[in-house]
Amino acid sequence: MISPWLRRLHYRQANGYDQGSKDLSGPRRSNHPLTSEGWDRITQTNNVSEDSLAGVTLTGVSKRFGGVAVIRNLSLDIAAREFVVFLGPSGCGKSTLLRMIAGLETVDEGEIRIGDRRVDTLPPGERGVAMVFQHYALYPHMTIRDNMAFGLRNIGTAADEIAARVEAAAQSLEIGHLLDRKPGQLSGGQRQRVAIARAIVKQPELFLFDEPLSNLDAALRVRTRLELAQLHQRLGTTMIFVTHDQVEAMTLADRIVVLNDGRVEQVGTPMDIYLRPASLFVATFVGSPTINLLPGKVSDAGGATLVTLADGTKLQTAVSMAGLAPGDTTIGLRAEHVRVAEGGAVEARARVVERLGERTLVHVELADGSPLVAEDAGISQARAGDTVRLAINAAAAHLFDADGRGHHAAG
Secondary structure, three states, X not given: OOXXXXXXXXXXXXXXXXXXOOOOOOOOOOOOOOOOHHHHHHOOOOOOOHHHOOOEEEEEEEEEEOOEEEEEEEEEEEOOOOEEEEEOOOOOOHHHHHHHHHOOOOOOEEEEEEOOXXXXXXXXXXXXXXXXXXXXXXXXXXXHHHHHHHHXXXXXXXXXXXXXXXXXXXXXXOOHHHOOOOHHHOOHHHHHHHHHHXXXXXXXXXXXXXXXXXXXXXXHHHHHHHHXXXXXXXXXXXXXXXXXXXXXXXXXXXXXXXXEOOEEEEEEXXXXXXXXXXXXXXXXXXXXXXXXXXXXXXXEEOOEEEEEEOOXXXXXXXXXXXXXXXXXXXEEEOHHHEEEOOOOOEEEEEEEEXXXXXXXXXXXXXXXXXXXXXXXXXXXXXXXXXXXXXXXXXXXXXXXXXXXXXXXXXX
């Protein structure tokens, strides 16, 4: 009998979903460093329906530690095959929420379903999940082969089945030559691959990743991030990934769930989150450099919103006045919408110049002392202390009302 996990994998490969980009709508072409040889060894059948794929549903979920509410009446639907990232600052509840799904934390209120099964009352081993931790959690006295096989042996899986799964996962993740070593003989990146391979051999309904890239150096983090994206495309299994790193969230996710103080601030695709932040919190948390925020006053200009800054600069935005009251507001401008340009309408003083190669960030001060970050070409003539002119694309501005809710141009 073919396991549900293998049926999903067969479905992906039979229908062309095992390679290429994040687009889940059709066949793809692979250019990823992960080898497909391991997967070819365990995929011998095809034509499986998507009915065997498992999504996740959280309904009214709450969690408290003593008198402290960590998760507050949270509801969320995650579709089968989605790669969803929980993003937020330290203490927002993202890891606790992941551990509740895994069964490592109890649920005080509400329910959790994986596919059609209610799982919040089940022990972790019966939930059909596999979790990859930040600190690898490998047994130092065991070989890599034994680390990968340990969980399968505990549940009585046949020895030949264990050997086949371990070999296939190791080959796909390019760690086959490490199987007889011990964790102390591996680099951080290799140990993280082992932790991922150990999760794969369980053939879970759901993968859970708790900040798995945090301990890797910058270059290895980029490579492993790419490998995780390809792993998702190959397996087609639902994945939930926790991080505080917006770059990881933006590059990996089909959808991002932004969390703050135990609540969901916004759920959307990476570009929805970036281009149409639902709140001031989301706008400031996502984006590098941080979005420019300036106080201003709004007035109606024929249905659109005119913002007057503290220094008297007037910006004609594309935001509708509907839902906005005349008076105080906060205008948000991404650095790419504030350009250093000769003939720009706004004068400012350059304080710090950051040369990043492909672009230059110029930290400036407006006439009233307000700070702003503007963007210039990679080869920029700007110097600290210079007077520069700024061209502001006010049509791309975001407005935030007194409650911090975001208002954006239509579209």
